[in-house]
Amino acid sequence: MRRKARRGGARQVELTIEGLGALGDGLAKLEGRPVFLPQTLPGERVRARITGERGGAYRGEILELLEASADRVEAPCPHFGPCGGCKLQHFAAAPYEDWKTQQVRQALQRQGFSPEVLRPLHRVAAGSRRRAVFAATKAGGRLLLGFNQRASHRLVDLDSCLLLTPALQALLAPLRQALSGLLAEGELGDVAANETAEGIDLCLVSPRSPDLAAREALATFAEANDLARISWSPPRGEAEPIAQRRPPRVFFGGVAVEPPPGAFLQPSLEGEAFLTQRILDYLPDGAARGADLYAGCGTFTLPLARHLRVHAVEGDEAAVAALWAAARHADLSGRISVEARDLARQPVLPEELNGGDVVVFDPPRAGAREQAEALAASSIPTVIAISCNPQTLARDAAILCQGGYDLIEVTPLDQFPWTGHLELVALLRR
Ligand SMILES: C[S@@+](CC[C@H](N)C(=O)[O-])C[C@H]1O[C@@H](n2cnc3c(N)ncnc32)[C@H](O)[C@@H]1O
Numbered sequence: 001m002r003r004k005a006r007r008g009g010a011r012q013v014e015l016t017i018e019g020l021g022a023l024g025d026g027l028a029k030l031e032g033r034p035v036f037l038p039q040t041l042p043g044e045r046v047r048a049r050i051t052g053e054r055g056g057a058y059r060g061e062i063l064e065l066l067e068a069s070a071d072r073v074e075a076p077c078p079h080f081g082p083c084g085g086c087k088l089q090h091f092a093a094a095p096y097e098d099w100k101t102q103q104v105r106q107a108l109q110r111q112g113f114s115p116e117v118l119r120p121l122h123r124v125a126a127g128s129r130r131r132a133v134f135a136a137t138k139a140g141g142r143l144l145l146g147f148n149q150r151a152s153h154r155l156v157d158l159d160s161c162l163l164l165t166p167a168l169q170a171l172l173a174p175l176r177q178a179l180s181g182l183l184a185e186g187e188l189g190d191v192a193a194n195e196t197a198e199g200i201d202l203c204l205v206s207p208r209s210p211d212l213a214a215r216e217a218l219a220t221f222a223e224a225n226d227l228a229r230i231s232w233s234p235p236r237g238e239a240e241p242i243a244q245r246r247p248p249r250v251f252f253g254g255v256a257v258e259p260p261p262g263a264f265l266q267p268s269l270e271g272e273a274f275l276t277q278r279i280l281d282y283l284p285d286g287a288a289r290g291a292d293l294y295a296g297c298g299t300f301t302l303p304l305a306r307h308l309r310v311h312a313v314e315g316d317e318a319a320v321a322a323l324w325a326a327a328r329h330a331d332l333s334g335r336i337s338v339e340a341r342d343l344a345r346q347p348v349l350p351e352e353l354n355g356g357d358v359v360v361f362d363p364p365r366a367g368a369r370e371q372a373e374a375l376a377a378s379s380i381p382t383v384i385a386i387s388c389n390p391q392t393l394a395r396d397a398a399i400l401c402q403g404g405y406d407l408i409e410v411t412p413l414d415q416f417p418w419t420g421h422l423e424l425v426a427l428l429r430r
Pocket residue numbers: 264265266294295296297298299300313314315316319341342343344345362363364
């Protein structure tokens with residue numbers, strides 16, 4: 001692979017960009033093979049260098065823009081390009097929205113759905129991202145903090161990021177300083193940052209447990225920056241608190257939840273509110289019983305529990321414990337039941353679901369093939385699918401439709417501005 005990349009590296013070509021790939025890179029053809037060229041737009045003519053080759057496709061980088069698209073705009077962020085966070089800041093708003101919508105339309109059409117089910121894209125503004133996972137490393141004695149470039153460990157050191165909420169933005173500089181004692185030269189770490197109602201909750205992931213001096217420095221940093229909590233975790237291990245100044249809390253349907261360190265939250269409050277409202281709007285009249293699968297800490301379970309009894313299923317035990325503690329504290333334990341379960345290995349079966357009125361499911365990017373197959377064999381009248389991947393949403397919807405459901409509508413929600421990613425909410429009924 002490395003040899004190919006070097007050989008390709010010598011090669012310069014002139015290319016016309018024919019479209020955009022699924023993740024937002026420009027797409028050209030060379031000798032009948034696709035070439036992915038970041039920061040280019042359809043219709044543009046570029047001089048490019050081929051930098052590598054993988055899976056029958058070339059990757060390249062632009063050396064000169066020979067003919068620019070009329071849809072090209074000035075990227076607002078100085079880090080755009082090398083930073084792995086954004087792909088499409090150089091794309092004007094209207095064609096950008098069309099392209100995002102087109103991603104969903106194509107995914108649906110590939111599974112045989114009519115484009116008529118597609119509703120208009122709802123956009124969430126930049127500057128609203130309250131959850132982010134940063135990569136960190138130490139190189140040449142300097143601590144670098146930012147987003148990894150896709151499929152690479154190259155890290156662009158960020159001093160600002162237009163995606164983040166102001167509170168997370170303001171934390172970048174002091175955080176970089178505070179992490180200095182945590183990583184040795186060349187070591188890689190991650191920082192999961194969640195902005196909660198009680199302040200920022202940070203979970204640092206690094207190979208070595210911080211020594212006493214590093215822990216003291218991190219506790220001082222938490223104090224100086226008024227963090228709610230800071231924790232440390234080994235990769236794929238259990239998090240331990242370093243300093244908790246206030247319990248971090250988020251509110252779902254008005255109920256306070258204390259998420260575990262590094263917990264999944266919807267990336268923006270506005271996106272969360274939009275999805276929650278859609279789910280509530282889709283509830284069938286008189287619904288009394290339902291299930292929330294891939295429930296996380298209860299983002300949708302708790303608002304749903306105001307209207308019906310909900311069984312919440314989630315694979316992460318810490319998230320399940322957080323949801324259950326919140327439900328009990330809010331006197332909702334009679335309306336909510338919880339279960340820690342791996343839904344890929346052990347999907348909730350039709351006989352467990354039947355008798356319910358609605359199922360909400362919100363799997364990770366890989367989708368919920370096994371759970372969709374079980375749902376397809378159930379008699380649940382209304383299914384609401386949330387997804388961050390148009391391909392797997394369309395696939396799972398197709399599985400449900402083979403079992404007798406109709407896909408009624410799909411709404412794309414752009415809560416990942418300037419990236420190739422999208423959130424979706426879909427309504428299915430039998
Ligand atoms: C996209 S998140 C959605 C969480 C929640 N609905 C929310 O909006 O906050 C997907 C969730 O699925 C959980 N998950 C991933 N794989 C799983 C599996 N095999 N079984 C059960 N849950 C799983 C993750 O822990 C995560 O909480």
